[in-house]
Amino acid sequence: MANTPYPESYYAASANAVPPRPALQDDVETDVCVIGAGYTGLSSALFLLENGFKVTVLEAAKVGFGASGRNGGQIVNSYSRDIDVIERSVGPKQAQLLGQMAFEGGRIIRERVAKYNIQCDLKDGGVFAAITAKQLGHLESQKRLWERFGHTQLELLDQTRIRDVVACEHYVGGLLDMSGGHIHPLNLALGEAAAVESLGGTIYEQSPAVRIERGANPVVHTPQGKVRAKFIIVAGNAYLGNLVPELAAKSMPCGTQVITTEPLSEALAKSLLPQDYCVEDCNYLLDYYRLTGDKRLVFGGGVVYGARDPANIEAIIRPKMLKAFPQLKDVKIDYAWTGNFLLTLSRLPQVGRLGDNIYYSQGCSGHGVTYTHLAGKVLAEALRGQAERFDAFADLPHYPFPGGQLLRTPFAALGAWYYGLRDRLGY
Secondary structure, eight states: OOOOOOOSOHHHHTOOOOOOOOOOOSEEEEEEEEEOOSHHHHHHHHHHHHTTOOEEEEOSSSTTOSGGGTSOOEEOOSOSSOHHHHHHHHOHHHHHHHHHHTTHHHHHHHHHHHHTTOOSOOEEEEEEEESSHHHHHHHHHHHHHHHHTTOOOEEEEOHHHHTTTOOOTTOSEEEEEEEEEEOOHHHHHHHHHHHHHHTTOEEESSOOOOEEEOSSSOEEEETTEEEEEEEEEEOOGGGOTTSSHHHHTTOEEEEEEEEEESOOOHHHHHHHOTTOOEEEESSSSOEEEEEOTTSOEEEEEEEEETOOOOSOHHHHHHHHHHHHOGGGTTOOEEEEEEEEEEEOSSSSOEEEEETTTEEEEEOOTTOHHHHHHHHHHHHHHHHTTOOHHHHHHHTSOOOOOTTHHHHHHHHHHHHHHHHHHHHHHTO
């Protein structure tokens, strides 16, 4: 049977040691079968186990193999479309409920890290950096918006103050969110998987779901076994493939690229990011970066629509890094990798139920570290019969990409070109 290892990345190279997990080779019964051992699946499994469910998790490769183990490691609040956009689309009542949840994912991460003693280099503080006066104006509006929903750990940074937190000359200001922060993303996933197992959950690796037999007692088939369950949670996101065709039609995998430097001297690392906050800029096609626990710079950016792997990731991302930090021109890049996230046309997550017993959450659209942890709680609530918060997400309108799967990539790339041009022209 095929054994899919982690892709070569800094995170895989520095992952905490974990025991090997078996592939499913039997027929098993459970209350809930979770497809995917990334953040959505692991968060769902933890909340369900804490509420007395028997849970089996199927992972096609290894825990955190997809976006959960390859992302920039930033804890960023809200959604890829902010609450004001949601409010204009669905009205104040539904937006109020979604707004109240917009800052919950980061709290869940911190609760998990503390409760289960997860070693993942958790640091507090994230900065949204404005390159233009217009972007700074948007951050001022964002601060007022978030404060309207009770989120108060925010500080607006002027041009002088932002120099105290990031040594980049391009920024005219920013917004500091002290409830933001950063983590080693793969180690967070591995720690959550260990927590799942500590509560009696079972995780099978190298066990892709190849078919779902729908019905009153659905069955998930893998190459060498099957799981009969009362409920299924589909949490494969960009790595789900065509297992559930009606989900694939409304989403598109996209690739993002990340590089990691060699370890920096203590003085150089502190000069770049004196408070050790993570940073993302305010462009539509944004750059993001942070320091690791061993003082490397992780720098990411760029989007490849349709999730193709670029031939030379360093050639794409290193110039972006040097534009922000020209003082790193002689620094060696030790790791470069790509990973996929799942884009929706609305850039809002898709949550719902197929029939009576198959639940799903997908399409974080590049904003998944916090949302996926919230999604696990919301899905678990729905399985317990508390569906108000689930319904708030499920009622969001979603549409297939124009032209279907054949044309979704060129249409999205054209849109990205347009917004990238706006970024470059300062609009």
